[in-house]
Amino acid sequence: MAGIYIHIPFCKQACHYCDFHFSTNLKNKQLMIEAIKQELVLQKNYLNEPIHTIYFGGGTPSMLEASELNDILDTLSANYNVTARPEITLEANPDDLSERQLEALKSIGINRLSIGIQSFDDEVLKFLNRAHNRVQALDCMEHARNAGFENISIDLIYGIPNRDHKKWLEDLDKVIAMNPEHISAYCLTIEPQTAFGKWAKKGQLKPVEDDYSAAQFDTMISMLNQHGFEQYEVSNFCRDGFYSNHNTSYWQQKAYLGIGPGAHSYNLESRQYNIRNNQKYINSLAEGTIPYDIEYLSKNDIINDYILTAIRTKWGINLKKLEGFGYRNDTDYINSLLTNELAYTEKNNLILTTAGKLLADKISSDMFLID
Ligand code: SF4
The missing domain is CATH 1.10.10 (Arc Repressor Mutant, subunit A)
Structure with a gap:
């Protein structure tokens, strides 16, 4: 069993902490979709196993129309041996999840949402430069349930500078009340190439002390455990066995194929790293070549x-x-x-x-x- 990750490299705006690969320029969106489909065809022999998980990550895959995602899924199904009921996850931001979009996503076979809420506090969302607000964060779950989604993960961030510990407790209360099947919670890391990294270098932002984030980590574990969430990975919790099958495969050293600019692939012998540049990726695929570096793994x-x-x-x-x-x-x-x-x-x-x-x-x- 293997998984395919598809990187959709577009976002509305740059979150201040993010060092993933994305562009806020959507001019070449259709060319990117064609390039991704072309890479799927070229890589069809990379995995010699049935595909049991498909994961749209980013970037912000929920910025694509359901019809565009379906176009990619059609190419994938035509070229890969996909199991009867694959887990198909879409990373989504609350501001993209209108009722219409959610129904359309459900109709094309997306059966798991990973929603990047990060916080329910407007001040924090602004500080992080997220594109959504508290109301959208609170509403998206109900809309997703109404559309029939029964496997939903919520992302949160802790260890945020200049933030009262009480606010973290409020975020945990809110997420518990939403009753998702899965929660991923990451401690904020300040990466040098991000806005936060630049502010920290100039002394304009002070990262939190380790003890502060450790206290938030401890609180999170005990509150989520009390409410029936099992911590099955340091940053991941779920109820009733709703593990992320896709991510669990990574942690179990299963082979996976990464499609799209900045995506990685792994086949137990080597890792491939696609170029992190949208235009170069599109140009190269238009000529029938996948632009990647390869690293052969030692024992x-x-x-x-x-x-x-x-x-x-x-x-x-x-x-x-x-x-x-x-x-x-x-x-x-x-x-x-x-x-x-x-x-x-x-x-x-x-x-x-x-x-x-x-x-x-x-x-x-x-x-x-x-x-
Ligand atoms: S939406 Fe996600 S990928 Fe895009 S900038 Fe924000 S954190 Fe990064």
Whole structure:
């Protein structure tokens, strides 16, 4: 089973924290759709497995009309062996989710929405430079339910500078009241190329202290757990087994194909990185060539990828599987994690505790193999 990710590289405006690849110029939207379809055809032999998940990410895929998304899906179905009921996710922003658009999305087979709400607070939304407001954030869920969506994920951001902790509690209360099947919540990171990164460099924005975001992380886990959400990955929670099948495949080292500018592909031997430039991507595909760089993975890369992703999940790292890769477990280090209650073991799996999840990146880098 494998997944296909399709990157739609357009946004209404640049959020101040975002370093994904996108353009606010939609002039070449139709040419981009043609290029994406062309890449789908050219890559049809990249995955030799049935496709069980399709994920429209971005950028802002909800800026496309349902008919445009359907055009892409038709090309995909004509060229790939898609399973009978694939998970088809669309990342969407609340300001795009009119009742008409939601009904149209449902009618073309989108069966999972990942809605980028980020916050329900107008001041915060403005600070982040999001295109939507609190009312749109609150209304989109009801509209989506009315259109028949039964698998909805909400994105939130915590660790935002200059923000009272009470506001984070209010966001958590609101999201719980909305009763989505899935929640993804990420700590704000300040990337150098973004507006926030530039302000931070000039001293105009002070990132929050680690303790502050750690407290918000802890509060989030206990509130979401109390309301029946299972933390199945450091930043991802769901009810009743509504895991993101697409993202879970990434964390389980399954092959995937990434289509569109800036998208990545992985086939267990190499990673391909498509060019992050809309015009060059369109021009190259018009000539029948996919513009990408390729990195062949060493044995250490494969082991490190497994450690990095598996450690963040509720299933943890399978120590036997690691040994099967030729990795020699450092029992002293693993014992120190157990003694300090940062991890526990269950059926040969090393699983992080809540305290360990806060240190997931540090623990995985401690375990990495260095070439
Ligand atoms: S809408 Fe999403 S992809 Fe677009 S700028 Fe904002 S965070 Fe980035």
